Amino acid sequence: MPYSTFGNKFTQHSGINELMDDLNKGVKGGDDILMLGGGNPATIPSIHQRLTNLMQELLDQGKLMDTLGNYDGPQGKDAFINALVELFNELYDWNLSTDNIMLTNGSQNAFFYLFNLLAGDFSQGKKRKILFPLAPEYIGYADASVSEDTFVAVRPKITELPNQQFKYHVDFDALNITDDIGAICVSRPTNPTGNVLTDTEIEKLDKLAKQHNIPLIIDNAYGTPFPNIIYEEVKPHFNLNTILCLSLSKFGLPGARCGIVIANPEVIKAMSNLSGIMALSPGGIGPEIALPLVESKEIIELSDQVIRPFYKHKSEVAIKLLTEKIHSENFRIHKSEGALFLWLWFKDLPITSHELYQRLKDKGLIVVSGHYFFPGLDQDWPHTNECIRLNYAQDSEVVERGITILADLVNELYA
Protein backbone atom coordinates (compact mmCIF):
# COMPACT_ATOMS: atom_id res chain seq x y z
CA MET A 1 0.00 0.00 0.00
CA PRO A 2 1.49 3.40 -0.90
CA TYR A 3 1.96 5.72 2.04
CA SER A 4 2.04 9.50 2.08
CA THR A 5 5.31 11.39 2.55
CA PHE A 6 4.33 11.67 6.21
CA GLY A 7 3.58 7.94 6.30
CA ASN A 8 6.90 7.00 4.73
CA LYS A 9 8.82 9.21 7.09
CA PHE A 10 7.13 7.85 10.20
CA THR A 11 7.17 4.17 9.24
CA GLN A 12 10.88 3.90 8.48
CA HIS A 13 13.40 2.43 10.93
CA SER A 14 14.24 4.82 13.75
CA GLY A 15 16.57 4.65 16.71
CA ILE A 16 13.77 5.37 19.16
CA ASN A 17 11.66 2.49 17.82
CA GLU A 18 14.63 0.11 18.00
CA LEU A 19 15.18 1.23 21.57
CA MET A 20 11.54 0.89 22.63
CA ASP A 21 11.28 -2.55 20.93
CA ASP A 22 14.40 -3.71 22.78
CA LEU A 23 13.00 -2.26 25.98
CA ASN A 24 9.74 -4.13 25.61
CA LYS A 25 11.54 -7.41 24.82
CA GLY A 26 13.86 -6.83 27.77
CA VAL A 27 10.97 -6.14 30.13
CA LYS A 28 9.20 -9.32 28.99
CA GLY A 29 12.31 -11.42 28.41
CA GLY A 30 12.90 -12.35 32.04
CA ASP A 31 16.38 -13.46 33.06
CA ASP A 32 17.55 -14.21 29.52
CA ILE A 33 17.96 -10.56 28.62
CA LEU A 34 19.97 -8.03 30.60
CA MET A 35 18.24 -4.76 29.85
CA LEU A 36 20.66 -1.89 30.26
CA GLY A 37 19.32 -0.21 27.15
CA GLY A 38 16.10 1.81 27.30
CA GLY A 39 15.12 4.64 29.58
CA ASN A 40 12.93 2.64 31.93
CA PRO A 41 13.16 4.01 35.46
CA ALA A 42 13.82 1.63 38.35
CA THR A 43 11.09 0.09 40.46
CA ILE A 44 11.99 1.71 43.79
CA PRO A 45 10.17 -0.30 46.49
CA SER A 46 9.07 2.63 48.71
CA ILE A 47 7.86 4.69 45.73
CA HIS A 48 6.10 1.65 44.32
CA GLN A 49 4.37 1.08 47.67
CA ARG A 50 3.39 4.74 48.08
CA LEU A 51 1.89 4.85 44.59
CA THR A 52 0.05 1.56 45.13
CA ASN A 53 -1.49 2.86 48.37
CA LEU A 54 -2.38 6.15 46.75
CA MET A 55 -4.11 4.44 43.83
CA GLN A 56 -6.10 2.29 46.24
CA GLU A 57 -7.23 5.42 48.14
CA LEU A 58 -8.17 7.17 44.90
CA LEU A 59 -10.05 4.09 43.77
CA ASP A 60 -11.91 3.87 47.09
CA GLN A 61 -12.79 7.55 46.90
CA GLY A 62 -14.18 7.08 43.38
CA LYS A 63 -11.67 9.59 41.99
CA LEU A 64 -9.85 7.21 39.65
CA MET A 65 -13.15 6.12 38.15
CA ASP A 66 -14.26 9.75 37.76
CA THR A 67 -11.08 10.49 35.86
CA LEU A 68 -11.43 7.41 33.68
CA GLY A 69 -15.04 8.29 32.98
CA ASN A 70 -14.41 11.85 31.75
CA TYR A 71 -12.40 13.81 29.23
CA ASP A 72 -10.31 16.74 30.42
CA GLY A 73 -9.88 19.88 28.29
CA PRO A 74 -7.06 20.04 25.70
CA GLN A 75 -4.80 21.83 28.21
CA GLY A 76 -5.11 18.92 30.67
CA LYS A 77 -6.59 18.30 34.10
CA ASP A 78 -7.39 21.66 35.72
CA ALA A 79 -6.91 20.56 39.33
CA PHE A 80 -3.42 19.25 38.54
CA ILE A 81 -2.46 22.41 36.65
CA ASN A 82 -3.66 24.52 39.63
CA ALA A 83 -1.61 22.42 42.03
CA LEU A 84 1.49 22.69 39.83
CA VAL A 85 1.12 26.48 39.64
CA GLU A 86 0.98 26.64 43.42
CA LEU A 87 3.95 24.29 43.86
CA PHE A 88 6.20 26.13 41.41
CA ASN A 89 5.27 29.55 42.77
CA GLU A 90 6.12 28.42 46.25
CA LEU A 91 9.46 26.96 45.19
CA TYR A 92 10.59 29.59 42.71
CA ASP A 93 10.10 33.20 41.86
CA TRP A 94 8.45 32.40 38.51
CA ASN A 95 5.08 34.00 39.09
CA LEU A 96 3.15 31.40 37.10
CA SER A 97 -0.60 31.29 36.42
CA THR A 98 -2.70 28.50 34.96
CA ASP A 99 -2.05 30.06 31.53
CA ASN A 100 1.59 28.98 31.84
CA ILE A 101 1.10 25.22 32.10
CA MET A 102 -0.33 22.48 29.91
CA LEU A 103 -0.13 18.69 30.02
CA THR A 104 0.70 16.18 27.29
CA ASN A 105 0.70 12.42 26.84
CA GLY A 106 4.28 12.11 28.04
CA SER A 107 6.91 14.72 27.34
CA GLN A 108 7.88 12.87 24.13
CA ASN A 109 4.51 14.04 22.86
CA ALA A 110 5.31 17.63 23.92
CA PHE A 111 8.53 17.58 21.88
CA PHE A 112 6.65 16.46 18.79
CA TYR A 113 4.26 19.41 19.19
CA LEU A 114 7.07 21.87 19.94
CA PHE A 115 9.42 20.85 17.14
CA ASN A 116 6.62 20.98 14.56
CA LEU A 117 5.33 24.27 15.89
CA LEU A 118 8.67 26.04 15.92
CA ALA A 119 10.52 24.36 13.04
CA GLY A 120 9.86 22.84 9.62
CA ASP A 121 8.31 24.53 6.60
CA PHE A 122 7.17 28.15 6.90
CA SER A 123 5.48 30.54 4.46
CA GLN A 124 7.34 31.82 1.36
CA GLY A 125 9.35 28.59 1.13
CA LYS A 126 11.28 29.34 4.31
CA LYS A 127 12.52 26.58 6.61
CA ARG A 128 13.37 26.76 10.27
CA LYS A 129 15.35 24.31 12.39
CA ILE A 130 15.81 23.25 15.99
CA LEU A 131 19.35 23.79 17.26
CA PHE A 132 20.91 21.32 19.72
CA PRO A 133 23.87 23.32 21.02
CA LEU A 134 25.40 20.33 22.75
CA ALA A 135 25.57 17.02 20.89
CA PRO A 136 25.12 14.20 21.89
CA GLU A 137 21.41 14.73 22.61
CA TYR A 138 18.34 12.63 23.35
CA ILE A 139 17.59 9.92 20.75
CA GLY A 140 13.84 10.63 20.96
CA TYR A 141 14.25 14.05 19.31
CA ALA A 142 15.80 12.56 16.17
CA ASP A 143 12.68 11.72 14.16
CA ALA A 144 10.11 13.95 15.84
CA SER A 145 9.51 16.29 12.93
CA VAL A 146 7.22 15.97 9.93
CA SER A 147 9.79 17.84 7.80
CA GLU A 148 13.20 16.63 6.69
CA ASP A 149 16.47 18.10 7.99
CA THR A 150 14.86 19.83 10.93
CA PHE A 151 17.71 19.50 13.38
CA VAL A 152 21.14 20.99 13.57
CA ALA A 153 23.63 20.15 16.29
CA VAL A 154 27.00 21.39 17.43
CA ARG A 155 29.94 19.26 18.57
CA PRO A 156 30.88 19.72 22.22
CA LYS A 157 34.16 20.71 23.79
CA ILE A 158 35.57 17.79 25.74
CA THR A 159 37.28 18.28 29.08
CA GLU A 160 39.30 15.33 30.35
CA LEU A 161 38.85 14.75 34.11
CA PRO A 162 40.67 12.54 36.63
CA ASN A 163 39.74 8.85 37.06
CA GLN A 164 39.10 8.17 33.37
CA GLN A 165 36.21 10.64 33.32
CA PHE A 166 35.37 13.50 30.96
CA LYS A 167 32.71 16.19 30.55
CA TYR A 168 31.13 17.82 27.53
CA HIS A 169 30.69 21.59 27.40
CA VAL A 170 28.88 23.81 24.91
CA ASP A 171 31.37 25.15 22.36
CA PHE A 172 30.08 28.71 22.18
CA ASP A 173 32.71 29.63 19.57
CA ALA A 174 31.21 27.04 17.22
CA LEU A 175 27.60 28.05 17.95
CA ASN A 176 26.25 29.97 15.00
CA ILE A 177 22.62 30.99 15.41
CA THR A 178 21.51 31.75 11.89
CA ASP A 179 18.15 33.23 10.83
CA ASP A 180 16.75 29.77 10.10
CA ILE A 181 16.93 28.60 13.73
CA GLY A 182 13.45 28.41 15.28
CA ALA A 183 14.43 27.29 18.82
CA ILE A 184 17.35 26.09 20.90
CA CYS A 185 16.83 22.82 22.77
CA VAL A 186 18.81 21.08 25.51
CA SER A 187 18.09 18.24 27.90
CA ARG A 188 19.32 19.01 31.44
CA PRO A 189 20.35 16.51 32.84
CA THR A 190 21.21 15.24 29.39
CA ASN A 191 20.07 11.90 28.10
CA PRO A 192 22.34 10.03 27.10
CA THR A 193 25.37 11.44 28.89
CA GLY A 194 24.22 12.34 32.41
CA ASN A 195 25.75 15.78 31.77
CA VAL A 196 24.21 18.80 33.49
CA LEU A 197 24.72 22.07 31.65
CA THR A 198 26.23 24.59 34.05
CA ASP A 199 24.33 27.70 35.17
CA THR A 200 26.72 29.79 33.07
CA GLU A 201 25.99 27.69 29.97
CA ILE A 202 22.24 28.04 30.52
CA GLU A 203 22.52 31.81 31.11
CA LYS A 204 24.54 32.21 27.90
CA LEU A 205 22.05 30.11 25.90
CA ASP A 206 19.17 32.10 27.39
CA LYS A 207 20.83 35.36 26.36
CA LEU A 208 21.51 34.10 22.84
CA ALA A 209 17.92 32.84 22.48
CA LYS A 210 16.54 36.24 23.56
CA GLN A 211 18.90 38.09 21.22
CA HIS A 212 17.63 36.01 18.30
CA ASN A 213 14.01 36.16 19.40
CA ILE A 214 13.66 32.39 19.65
CA PRO A 215 12.71 30.23 22.65
CA LEU A 216 15.08 28.13 24.72
CA ILE A 217 13.56 24.68 25.29
CA ILE A 218 14.86 22.95 28.42
CA ASP A 219 13.98 19.27 28.74
CA ASN A 220 13.85 18.70 32.47
CA ALA A 221 12.63 15.06 32.36
CA TYR A 222 15.18 14.07 35.05
CA GLY A 223 15.60 17.45 36.68
CA THR A 224 14.44 19.40 39.65
CA PRO A 225 12.07 19.65 41.55
CA PHE A 226 10.85 16.17 40.54
CA PRO A 227 12.15 13.49 39.98
CA ASN A 228 15.33 15.38 40.91
CA ILE A 229 17.76 12.82 39.52
CA ILE A 230 20.44 15.48 39.44
CA TYR A 231 23.64 15.32 41.44
CA GLU A 232 24.94 18.84 40.84
CA GLU A 233 23.83 22.00 42.62
CA VAL A 234 22.47 24.06 39.75
CA LYS A 235 19.82 26.76 39.46
CA PRO A 236 16.46 25.77 37.94
CA HIS A 237 15.92 28.12 35.00
CA PHE A 238 12.71 29.70 33.72
CA ASN A 239 11.55 32.97 32.20
CA LEU A 240 8.93 33.82 29.59
CA ASN A 241 11.35 32.98 26.79
CA THR A 242 11.91 29.48 28.19
CA ILE A 243 9.85 26.39 27.39
CA LEU A 244 10.43 24.04 30.30
CA CYS A 245 9.31 20.42 29.90
CA LEU A 246 8.85 18.01 32.78
CA SER A 247 7.51 14.48 33.10
CA LEU A 248 6.06 12.09 35.65
CA SER A 249 7.85 9.17 33.94
CA LYS A 250 11.13 9.14 35.81
CA PHE A 251 9.33 9.67 39.10
CA GLY A 252 8.09 6.13 38.49
CA LEU A 253 5.03 6.54 36.27
CA PRO A 254 6.20 6.06 32.66
CA GLY A 255 3.06 4.08 31.86
CA ALA A 256 0.87 7.02 32.89
CA ARG A 257 2.29 9.06 29.96
CA CYS A 258 2.15 12.49 31.57
CA GLY A 259 4.29 15.39 30.39
CA ILE A 260 4.15 18.95 31.74
CA VAL A 261 5.00 22.06 29.71
CA ILE A 262 5.68 25.43 31.35
CA ALA A 263 5.91 28.38 28.98
CA ASN A 264 4.43 31.77 28.16
CA PRO A 265 0.64 31.82 27.60
CA GLU A 266 0.97 32.17 23.82
CA VAL A 267 2.96 28.92 23.53
CA ILE A 268 0.64 27.15 25.98
CA LYS A 269 -2.41 28.21 23.96
CA ALA A 270 -0.84 27.02 20.69
CA MET A 271 0.20 23.71 22.26
CA SER A 272 -3.27 23.20 23.76
CA ASN A 273 -4.87 23.78 20.36
CA LEU A 274 -2.52 21.19 18.87
CA SER A 275 -3.38 18.82 21.70
CA GLY A 276 -7.11 19.13 21.00
CA ILE A 277 -6.61 18.09 17.39
CA MET A 278 -4.03 15.39 18.00
CA ALA A 279 -5.45 13.81 21.17
CA LEU A 280 -8.68 15.63 22.23
CA SER A 281 -7.14 15.85 25.69
CA PRO A 282 -4.12 14.42 27.48
CA GLY A 283 -4.71 11.37 29.67
CA GLY A 284 -5.91 12.15 33.18
CA ILE A 285 -4.70 9.14 35.15
CA GLY A 286 -1.13 10.37 35.76
CA PRO A 287 -2.35 13.80 36.89
CA GLU A 288 -5.00 12.23 39.14
CA ILE A 289 -2.42 9.98 40.85
CA ALA A 290 0.19 12.71 41.22
CA LEU A 291 -2.29 15.40 42.36
CA PRO A 292 -2.23 14.57 46.11
CA LEU A 293 1.57 14.33 46.00
CA VAL A 294 1.85 17.76 44.39
CA GLU A 295 -0.78 19.36 46.66
CA SER A 296 0.97 18.08 49.79
CA LYS A 297 4.45 18.68 48.26
CA GLU A 298 5.26 15.07 49.12
CA ILE A 299 6.50 14.74 45.54
CA ILE A 300 9.47 16.94 46.50
CA GLU A 301 10.22 15.00 49.65
CA LEU A 302 10.11 11.65 47.80
CA SER A 303 12.29 13.00 45.00
CA ASP A 304 14.91 14.47 47.34
CA GLN A 305 14.98 11.74 49.94
CA VAL A 306 14.29 8.58 47.99
CA ILE A 307 14.69 8.93 44.23
CA ARG A 308 17.83 11.04 44.01
CA PRO A 309 19.91 9.05 46.55
CA PHE A 310 18.72 5.79 45.00
CA TYR A 311 20.05 6.67 41.55
CA LYS A 312 23.19 8.39 42.84
CA HIS A 313 24.18 5.22 44.66
CA LYS A 314 23.47 3.08 41.59
CA SER A 315 25.57 5.37 39.45
CA GLU A 316 28.52 5.16 41.87
CA VAL A 317 28.34 1.36 42.02
CA ALA A 318 28.21 1.06 38.22
CA ILE A 319 31.18 3.42 37.76
CA LYS A 320 33.22 1.42 40.26
CA LEU A 321 32.42 -1.86 38.49
CA LEU A 322 33.21 -0.44 35.06
CA THR A 323 36.56 1.03 36.05
CA GLU A 324 37.54 -2.18 37.85
CA LYS A 325 36.55 -4.50 35.03
CA ILE A 326 37.53 -2.59 31.88
CA HIS A 327 41.28 -2.46 31.63
CA SER A 328 41.92 -0.28 28.61
CA GLU A 329 43.51 3.16 28.91
CA ASN A 330 41.24 4.18 26.05
CA PHE A 331 38.10 3.82 28.14
CA ARG A 332 36.35 6.93 29.48
CA ILE A 333 33.09 7.61 31.37
CA HIS A 334 31.23 10.89 31.15
CA LYS A 335 30.99 12.52 34.59
CA SER A 336 27.72 11.30 36.08
CA GLU A 337 25.75 14.41 37.05
CA GLY A 338 22.19 13.08 36.71
CA ALA A 339 19.65 10.97 34.74
CA LEU A 340 19.74 7.16 34.66
CA PHE A 341 22.62 6.55 32.31
CA LEU A 342 26.35 6.27 31.99
CA TRP A 343 27.88 7.35 28.72
CA LEU A 344 30.89 5.24 27.90
CA TRP A 345 33.53 6.28 25.41
CA PHE A 346 35.84 3.67 23.86
CA LYS A 347 38.49 5.64 22.03
CA ASP A 348 39.76 3.94 18.85
CA LEU A 349 37.64 0.83 19.40
CA PRO A 350 38.28 -1.55 16.45
CA ILE A 351 34.51 -1.90 15.78
CA THR A 352 31.75 0.69 15.69
CA SER A 353 29.43 1.23 18.64
CA HIS A 354 26.56 -0.24 16.60
CA GLU A 355 28.59 -3.42 15.97
CA LEU A 356 29.41 -3.48 19.67
CA TYR A 357 25.66 -3.18 20.44
CA GLN A 358 24.92 -6.14 18.14
CA ARG A 359 27.68 -8.31 19.59
CA LEU A 360 26.49 -7.55 23.13
CA LYS A 361 22.89 -8.26 22.14
CA ASP A 362 24.00 -11.71 20.91
CA LYS A 363 25.37 -12.30 24.40
CA GLY A 364 22.08 -11.25 26.01
CA LEU A 365 23.03 -7.70 27.00
CA ILE A 366 21.12 -4.74 25.62
CA VAL A 367 22.74 -1.29 25.62
CA VAL A 368 22.14 1.60 23.20
CA SER A 369 24.64 2.42 20.49
CA GLY A 370 25.83 6.00 20.85
CA HIS A 371 25.57 6.87 17.16
CA TYR A 372 21.82 7.49 17.51
CA PHE A 373 22.40 10.40 19.87
CA PHE A 374 23.77 12.88 17.36
CA PRO A 375 20.64 14.09 15.55
CA GLY A 376 21.46 17.05 13.34
CA LEU A 377 25.22 16.65 13.52
CA ASP A 378 26.25 16.91 9.90
CA GLN A 379 29.88 16.08 10.48
CA ASP A 380 32.09 13.10 10.04
CA TRP A 381 33.29 12.65 13.61
CA PRO A 382 34.67 9.23 14.73
CA HIS A 383 33.54 9.98 18.31
CA THR A 384 29.90 9.38 17.23
CA ASN A 385 30.77 5.69 16.67
CA GLU A 386 32.84 5.22 19.82
CA CYS A 387 30.25 5.58 22.59
CA ILE A 388 27.43 3.58 24.13
CA ARG A 389 24.73 4.43 26.68
CA LEU A 390 24.18 2.15 29.64
CA ASN A 391 21.15 2.35 31.95
CA TYR A 392 22.18 1.74 35.57
CA ALA A 393 18.64 1.79 37.02
CA GLN A 394 18.05 -1.95 36.96
CA ASP A 395 18.66 -4.47 39.77
CA SER A 396 22.27 -4.51 41.02
CA GLU A 397 22.73 -8.11 40.00
CA VAL A 398 21.55 -7.37 36.43
CA VAL A 399 23.81 -4.33 36.19
CA GLU A 400 26.81 -6.30 37.45
CA ARG A 401 26.22 -9.21 35.06
CA GLY A 402 25.76 -6.76 32.20
CA ILE A 403 28.94 -4.86 33.01
CA THR A 404 30.88 -8.13 33.20
CA ILE A 405 29.71 -9.12 29.70
CA LEU A 406 30.57 -5.66 28.38
CA ALA A 407 33.99 -5.61 30.03
CA ASP A 408 34.91 -9.09 28.75
CA LEU A 409 34.08 -8.15 25.18
CA VAL A 410 35.73 -4.73 25.28
CA ASN A 411 38.91 -6.11 26.90
CA GLU A 412 39.03 -8.78 24.17
CA LEU A 413 38.54 -6.18 21.41
CA TYR A 414 41.30 -3.92 22.69
CA ALA A 415 43.71 -6.83 23.37
Ligand code: PLP
Ligand atom coordinates in the same frame (compact mmCIF):
# COMPACT_ATOMS: atom_id res chain seq x y z
N1 PLP B 1 13.25 13.69 27.39
C1 PLP B 1 14.26 12.93 27.79
C2 PLP B 1 15.60 13.54 27.95
C3 PLP B 1 14.05 11.57 28.03
O1 PLP B 1 15.06 10.80 28.41
C4 PLP B 1 12.76 11.02 27.84
C5 PLP B 1 12.50 9.59 28.04
O2 PLP B 1 13.36 8.78 28.26
C6 PLP B 1 11.75 11.88 27.43
C7 PLP B 1 12.02 13.21 27.21
C8 PLP B 1 10.36 11.39 27.19
O3 PLP B 1 9.80 10.91 28.35
P1 PLP B 1 8.23 10.75 28.55
O4 PLP B 1 7.58 10.87 27.21
O5 PLP B 1 8.06 9.43 29.17
O6 PLP B 1 7.82 11.89 29.45
